[in-house]
Amino acid sequence: MKIRSLHNKLKFSTFKRDLMPRTVDGQITMEKTPSYFVTTDAPKRIHLMAKDTKLIVVVRNPITRAISDYTQTLSKKPEIPTFEVLAFKNRTLGLIDASWSALRIGIYALHLENWLEYFPLSQILFVSGERLISDPAGEMTKVQDFLGLKRIVADKHFYFNKTKGFPCLKKPEDSSGARCLGKSKGRTHPKIDPDVIQRLRKFYRPFNIMFYQMTGEDFQWEQEEQEK
């Protein structure tokens, strides 16, 4: 089975089947655009294009996700305000700014509701971002099963790279080196005020619980004592 990949190549306004690469029997075309999950029109349009599309969403603790998102923006625009400033509409009152995209994206239940109007849950796989780091092969098994692929990627293909602090792919027999994700993945996050983390835990808790109920899976974000 060959997988043809199309990485963020389609402008959403022109999302059409004829812009996808041609596949023959035994091939799957994949398209990766994280923002589709939070784009209001995406489910409707993708459903119109191909209602049997399988959807894979990697979700991680929304607080860590927000800090990761902020870290990425900070690397491009070092002059932006602190995370703590951006997170609140009114910090004295503890009023979270849910319209800040770094926080809004993590309200997974809200976005999923929109997708479930068009796609059954059986067509959506939620991959745990935490387990993708602690047990990449385990998560890849779920992905392969979900896509109806033979289980090829397994434990033996990964090793933990101490320098990177993340799992990487071992050197394939026909290639020159091991393969870690690039420098922009796995950045060190700034230390965030613990009170702000606490406030965010309270903010996300009901949405996380709603998300567990909708997906039938407990991602254990309530149990995590500390954010990275």
Ligand SMILES: Nc1ncnc2c1ncn2[C@@H]1O[C@H](COP(=O)(O)OS(=O)(=O)O)[C@@H](OP(=O)(O)O)[C@H]1O
């Ligand atoms: N194996 C491996 N190596 C490196 N990084 C890993 C890996 N597995 C998961 N992650 C986590 O992926 C996070 C970056 O992915 P993104 O979703 O931000 O990527 S993207 O920009 O949307 O394409 C990145 O987030 P940050 O730690 O905030 O950089 C990582 O935590």
